[in-house]
Amino acid sequence: DQQVKQNSPSLSVQEGRISILNCDYTNSMFDYFLWYKKYPAEGPTFLISISSIKDKNEDGRFTVFLNKSAKHLSLHIVPSQPGDSAVYFCAARGDPDGAQKLVFGQGTRLTINP
């Protein structure tokens, strides 16, 4: 049972335009959400996160939106740059007092075209 889902395996966006990556979750106990970026042959690197008490968090070109009623979060990248081409994973935490176990989505491969 996939608790965190990224339904778009791939996304192609023109350089300079907005990239929107989506993620849905089923477990209402998740209280913290993260986005990771992964280049080929490298480990994932942390990008941005949001607590369930907020609905938006911004960091430079990256903004994450959380809609708790819809159990949906999205990552906006504006403007998109060629270096943003990577696989993006969303992740959720369900146990704030425990070992910080994260549940990951399947990933979305973002390609930025010049």
Next chain:
Amino acid sequence: NAGVTQTPKFQVLKTGQSMTLQCAQDMNHNSMYWYRQDPGMGLRLIYYSASEGTTDKGEVPNGYNVSRLNKREFSLRLESAAPSQTSVYFCASSEVRRETQYFGPGTRLLVL
């Protein structure tokens, strides 16, 4: 400050062989994790160690064992490798009660 390091980078095994994947972190983190990444499946947690001296099963622990050797090192052992264990394995670490995990570069394992 190397962060999280993993060895080896790449390994080919025959079915039934055993091997240990090594992971070390120099960030003084308490918690460490092992994940596997398969196409279309994202990252799935194999085992984790909340603190030195403790280990617990994650989502897909069958066929694996782990050892938290000390605060820095967390190894993953395949006792009898199977083709289904062909995957990319990532080690990660985090501070206690902090959400952000820091990942190593991965070990690509092929079991024939």
